[in-house]
Amino acid sequence: MSKDWQAIRNEFPLLSRSVHGKPLIYLDSANTAQKPAAVIEAVDEFYRLHNANVSRAVHALGTEATEAYEGARGKLARFLGVQSDDLVLCSGTTMAINLVAYSFALPRLQPGDQILISRMEHHANIVPWQLVAERSGASVVPVEIFESGELDLDDLQRKLQGPAKILALTHVSNVLGTVNPIREVCRLARKHGVVTVIDGSQAAPHRPVDIASLGCDFYAITGHKMCGPTGTGALWARQEHWQAMPPFIGGGEMIKEVRFERTVFNDPPHKFEAGTPNIAGFIGLGAAVDWLSAIGMSEIEQRERELLEYATARFDAISGLRVYGRAAEKAAILSFLIEGAHAHDLATLLDLEGVALRSGHHCAHPLMHYFGVPATCRASLAFWNTEDEIDRAVAAIDKVRTMLA
Numbered sequence: 001m002s003k004d005w006q007a008i009r010n011e012f013p014l015l016s017r018s019v020h021g022k023p024l025i026y027l028d029s030a031n032t033a034q035k036p037a038a039v040i041e042a043v044d045e046f047y048r049l050h051n052a053n054v055s056r057a058v059h060a061l062g063t064e065a066t067e068a069y070e071g072a073r074g075k076l077a078r079f080l081g082v083q084s085d086d087l088v089l090c091s092g093t094t095m096a097i098n099l100v101a102y103s104f105a106l107p108r109l110q111p112g113d114q115i116l117i118s119r120m121e122h123h124a125n126i127v128p129w130q131l132v133a134e135r136s137g138a139s140v141v142p143v144e145i146f147e148s149g150e151l152d153l154d155d156l157q158r159k160l161q162g163p164a165k166i167l168a169l170t171h172v173s174n175v176l177g178t179v180n181p182i183r184e185v186c187r188l189a190r191k192h193g194v195v196t197v198i199d200g201s202q203a204a205p206h207r208p209v210d211i212a213s214l215g216c217d218f219y220a221i222t223g224h225k226m227c228g229p230t231g232t233g234a235l236w237a238r239q240e241h242w243q244a245m246p247p248f249i250g251g252g253e254m255i256k257e258v259r260f261e262r263t264v265f266n267d268p269p270h271k272f273e274a275g276t277p278n279i280a281g282f283i284g285l286g287a288a289v290d291w292l293s294a295i296g297m298s299e300i301e302q303r304e305r306e307l308l309e310y311a312t313a314r315f316d317a318i319s320g321l322r323v324y325g326r327a328a329e330k331a332a333i334l335s336f337l338i339e340g341a342h343a344h345d346l347a348t349l350l351d352l353e354g355v356a357l358r359s360g361h362h363c364a365h366p367l368m369h370y371f372g373v374p375a376t377c378r379a380s381l382a383f384w385n386t387e388d389e390i391d392r393a394v395a396a397i398d399k400v401r402t403m404l405a
Contacts, residue, residue, distance in 0.1 A: 003299055009384040011036040011291075022354025025389045025396075030174050030333055030380030031358050033205060033227045035288075042287035043229060046280045054279055055253055055270075069279050072286030073269075079289045080221070081210035082236050088269040089282055092233035093201045094124040096220035097168070099235055099272060100197050101128040103248040104218075105166055111137030114164045116194070118143045118151055118180075119370050120173040123363040125199045129168060138165070142366065149176035149325035156185065160192040167196050171203035175362045175378065176325025177308075177333030179203075186215035201225055206304055206331055206382075208297040211236050227292060228285035231278045242268035249274040295383070303383045308332040310387055311379070314394045320401065324371055332381035335362070338397070341404040343375040349403065350377075353396035 009015060012034045017024050026034060046068065052061035054069045070084075077084040090096050105115070115129045119142050129140050143159060144152040151169075160167070167189050172179050182198060189196045196216040203209055205226035211219045218241070223232030237245075247254055247265055251274035256264040265271045292300070311334060315321055320339035338346060347359035358378045361368045368374060379393065 003295065003303070005303060005383065005386070008295060009386070011038070012384055013037055013040070015384060019354050019356070020352050022352075023392075025355045025385075025393050027355060027357040027379040027381060027385070027389075027393060029205070029382035030202060030225070030362075030378065032224050032230070033382065034384070035227055035229070035284075036291055038291045039227055039229070039284045039287045043280045043284040046283045051280075053276055065279055068283045068286070069277070072282040072289075075286045075289045076234055079209075079293060080204070080219070080234075080236065081212045085267075085269060086236055086239055086242065088235045088237070088242075088272045089277060090233050090235055090273070091231050091278065092222040092224070093122075093199055093220040096218075096233060096235035097124055097197065097199065098128045099248045100218050100220075100237075101132045103245040103272070104195075104237075104241060105129075106132045106136055107246070109133070109136035109138040109165060112163055113138040114141045114159070114162060115139070116141050116143050116156070116159055116164050116167045118169055119145045120149065120151075120176060120178060120364065120367050121168070121170055122174055122199065122201070123365070124201075125168050125170060125197075126366070129166075143167075143169075145178075145370070148327055149173065149178045149330070150327045151178070151180050151185075153181075153184070153188075157188060160188055160194055164192065164194050167194050168199070169196070170199040170201075171209075172200075172206070172331045173325070173333070173367075174202050175333070175335050175364045175367055175376070176327065177330035177335075178325060178327040179207075179329040179331060181329075182214050182216065190215060202331060202333075205292075206297075207301040217241060223281070223285040223288070226285075226288055228288040229278070229281035232281040232285045235272075239268070242271070245272075247271055247274070251275045300383045304332040304381060307381045307383075307385055307387070307390070308334075311381060311390045314390055315379075315397075318394065318398055318401065321397070324373075324376055334379045334381075335376040336379070337373060337376055338401050338404070341401065343377045345404060346377050346397075346400055349400040350393075350396055353399065355393050355396050357393075 050064040052065040054066040144155040197218040201222045224230040254274040343359040
């Protein structure tokens with residue numbers, strides 16, 4: 001039985017609003033996802049009825065907060081196909097990758113070692129590696145891509161045979177939509193003893209993700225891109241890595257006992273969760289996971305594939321428009337430019353037509369340099385979008401194109 005996508009769309013309060021007197025067409029889900037009422041209500045209910053700190057109080061509110069918070073960890077773990085004890089909750093992918101870089105990589109890297117990253121990476125999967133490379137004497141080496149936006153597996157294979165110790169790679173490109181062959185990549189990396197760190201920010205919101213089947217060492221996600229609140233996310237790692245890694249941040253909750261002579265740290269995952277967490281945010285993320293699971297991630301993936309196919313055909317019919325990223329396997333992202341128009345001018349004028357999309361380098365400067373452009377516009381679709389919205393967005397783009405000609 002097919003899903004009632006209009007009814008699902010109606011569960012997002014914000015999508016019914018107008019901007020500049022025009023109905024909102026939100027095409028910026030790769031930046032952040034909108035929130036269904038179930039998520040908003042879960043956060044509201046926590047603050048109204050259960051607000052207390054976690055893992056610190058024996059009173060009823062403290063127990064309720066702790067159970068809801070740890071319950072959200074369990075929901076997220078099941079959503080990702082992993083065990084709860086292997087999942088560290090954090091503020092998002094940026095924090096997660098920094099945790100791997102400083103706690104796992106830095107103590108192990110030596111001068112001459114290499115950290116491999118692809119040219120399509122987000123800055124969150126570039127800058128932390130540059131910082132630890134500077135401190136360790138290691139170097140960051142890019143893995144090449146093709147004009148289509150696909151990863152050059154031959155180049156990767158060659159570089160894995162060198163002094164590589166870590167491979168950091170996005171599952172789905174936030175600019176090109178490229179879906180990388182993570183299972184194959186991780187298999188190649190294991191063959192050469194290279195540790196894999198996967199950025200799943202753009203994968204988890206849009207397709208089924210079974211981390212256990214991928215064969216990676218670390219996998220990071222961001223909650224706000226999967227209909228959850230901002231400031232939420234998680235890092236999965238193999239338990240042997242968690243056991244061997246020292247804490248990255250110290251404070252309350254991540255300890256068993258503190259004396260001036262020495263501190264005994266808590267067991268993973270709590271060893272890496274110092275301080276009061278974003279309790280309400282994670283309860284909201286747990287609600288988002290429930291809500292997405294009720295729809296079905298396979299259904300979401302299929303719906304977005306249909307929208308991408310429809311939108312690509314419509315965009316390709318616009319005179320002077322070039323789409324960047326033509327991978328055979330890609331997510332519902334269309335990064336584009338129109339001949340003679342700057343991306344920021346185009347996005348500003350589209351906003352006046354009610355079309356919200358992102359312009360800029362998308363936190364991917366090296367990728368922009370590869371294509372020889374300072375910026376692109378990016379229309380990122382989600383399952384709540386409609387063919388009618390795509391038609392209206394295309395009409396707006398054509399109108400703006402004529403204005404800028």
